[in-house]
Amino acid sequence: MARISVEVDGIAYEDEVEPRLLLVHYLRDRLGKTGTPIGCDTTNCGACTVLLDGRSVKSCSVLAVQVDGCDITTIEGVSSDGVWHPVQKAFHEEHALQCGYCTPGMVLASIDLLKDDPDPSEEAVRQGLEGNLCRCTGYCNIVRAVRRAAQEMRVTTP
Amino acid sequence: MTEQLEAGTVTQQVKENGALGAPGGEVGKARRRKEDARLVTGRTQWTDNIQLPGLLHVAFLRSPMAHARITRVDTSPARTRPGVVAVFSGQDFAGEQGSLPCAWPVTPDTVIPDHPPMAVSEVRYVGEAVACVIATDRYKAADALEAIEIDYEPLEPVLDMNEALAEGSPKVHETGNESFTWKFAGGDIEAAFREAPVVIDRTYVQQRLIPSAMEPRAVVAQTDGDSFTLHTSTQIPHVLRVMLALTTGIPEHKLRVIAPDVGGGFGSKLQVTAEEVLCLLITRRLGKPVKWTEARSEGNLTVHHGRDQIQHIRVAADADGRVRGVQVKLLADMGAYLMLVTPGVPILGAFMYNGIYKMDAYDFTCTGVFTTKMPTDAYRGAGRPEATFAIERVMDELAAEIGVDPMEIRRRNWIRHHEFPYTTICGLTYDSGNYEAATDRALALFGYDKLRAEQSDRREREDPVQLGIGISTYTEMCGLAPSRVLGSLSYAAGGWEHADVRVLPTGKVEVVTGTSPHGQGHETAWSQIVADSLGVPFEDVAVLHGDTASSHKGMDTYGSRSLAVGGIAVVHACDKVKEKARQVAAHLMEASPDDVEFSEGRFRVRGTGTSQTIQEIALATFAAHNLPDGFEPRLDASATFDPESFSFPHGTHLCAVEVDTETGATAIRSYVAVDDVGNVVNPLIVEGQVHGGIAQGIAQALFEEAVYDSDGNLLTTTMADYLLPSAADLPSFTTDRTETPATTNPLGVKGVGEAGTIASTPAVVNAIVDALRPHGVHDVRMPCTPERVWRTLRSVEGESA
């Protein structure tokens, strides 16, 4: 067992974890943060994407012990004071989700993508989200949503 | 043909105003979905989220052999592992596990082999469950699996359908490798082929696919010692409850099935799975709640697969390309067992090989074949994509043979607008359609003539990158299904759907639907329908579904049936509510019910200023102080709707590809889809369904294939090996609609869930073949990977040299 202290969605946790425990299982099974789903066991699908110190990672590819001292944002911590993040809003407006299973990962990957490229082309969004699979939408509306969010974020954060 | 319109302007054909109801009505509006709030914030209820006091975790040991006898099982070493509560093998369940059901024996002599949820003496595919560990957490359960000892005596695998049917083939089951042969015919096929000037003869292979819903399956079973509750990631909570009761002997009224949030299905969760049965049996035995969550690599092995057919299609035509007859001989891979609707899938396609075309004769034979592979079953489109692929591919071949444009060959054969309703050679009556209108719109958006000009230019220049244009003018049968038709096809159940509409004292409305959405947005669409019908605000409607305790009656969601069947049940229930409310309104306003009109939520006495809102009537009914004599104090009503006929959406999809003849790589340059799904309740949801469907159909054409090696091991067990397209692999689609209302239901709707998948696969493959036809290519086997395209080109070059 190893001791970790980690901040998740603004709350500080201290826990004893098995060295092999995956971050995604720590979040889901130990902290009850079930907003982050699991879609595969080979780090291909991106459903489990969270922000680790502000950058997107697949939480199934990280061990809980590796995030000792880190700050994690999951889909549950993306809204502030009940106000949706522009990316969440844009996904809703553009109908960029159907079953919604890929959505937490898509939203967090998109937030990270927009940090690097505040005005991505369609192509840039498609390449940027390559690690996140969606079986429902055919991606058209996801691409629209990310670009819509980008626009809104450029307007609101000069 | 018209020139290219500005693409992109039409990709958002969403109306902000209602089209069907009054201006400003809800039906037809691009309402944003009610479902989204919990899904975009992570407040979801996936089955795997469920935590219960004392919850135990189940892990399954799975067969590493495609075909073998189990000669020895020793579970005892696993029992002493830390955290392990119990270990069971097939022998432990043999007396109570029954056989997984097949509800669709398509012929009276269909061979339905015994299908134990956990193998007892023989395994018949890699991945079949042979034992399980129940432990205090998921890691410990998985750890202990390695301690279970099982000895196998290998038997010959059976992997190829043609070889399976040959004499002397090893047998999957003692009864042999043929499950059934099903025949269907219309017209005189011999006459159609006799002295036919043109005969086209082709064989197409529908590769095996893995449905790959993003949420892996998960099951939570619990009991209070008397009754049982099963949370499961399913499309069919209602069907499942009946089937599990029949399989396990748990009385139906002691079993509650809940489909919480379900992360996609595409047919793969239209199933009664071994894991659902076994989790119930385990909880019954241990008296403790248990959870099983599938790992993706486990799912690729054991979620039923789709397609896997060999299609031999022959077409007889006149010299001008008029089709005289179509003959189909189909081999359909059942896999090792028949699951819920395994044999029915190819049969659903039987009525679609004629497509949108008129012909004199049709003849269809399908043989279901057992192999030592994962069973196949419904996957988006179920039988109809296969049929559409074959007819749309072969129409291109016919066009090439007689030397006309492939769109022209379709025009010469399709049912014309004025000929509807039209009874096809298969005996189905297509109620409405307008193939000309959808096609003209698609050609205009695509810029067909311009692309053809570019194509001939590139051909002339011998450009190594060739342009190909693919057409798919499809129809499909949706709205499964009229119960009588299902009965005549030997399906075990009906195809009706149920709805309850409950009016609460404050005038808010609860709709209980028997459909079971898992991404389709029924909460939103049904709210729109009810809002228009009862004249209540969209926000005042709640839709309940997916729990047999609250939604007691239903046939669930698959086969593009939810709106065309379930939505109509909602309409009918609303009509009954209004009729009751009219009685109360008339009584309160001291008028004759015949003089009371209803519109936009208000009952008015004709010719007077007197009126009452439906909310006022709701409250008065709740108080029940002053109701008509003998009036039962409720406005609530139920309706069970059984459609009289299928619905027939159609459309024209056009795909332009660039194929690099040096590398074999294909790039989709543009994709235009014009679909006619009848009237539309929510254009945003419809467009989303079309997008997702097109993506899945393209994926079959270009990327996906479940591959078994010569020992029967699945090689594509992970998402690294089974190539689901990402955003970077797909283009944007240009979509538009024409609206020819269905005449068989009061909403005029047809269904949209499978349209894109059905249409797009042949559009893409036709485009690739079109690009390469001057090189002598007349088929490329799916998926058309660069390697396949390259090898096809080299082999035809070899032939011509």
Ligand code: FES
């Ligand atoms: S769960 Fe698939 S990448 Fe993490």
Ligand code: FES
């Ligand atoms: S919305 Fe279902 S997987 Fe993306």
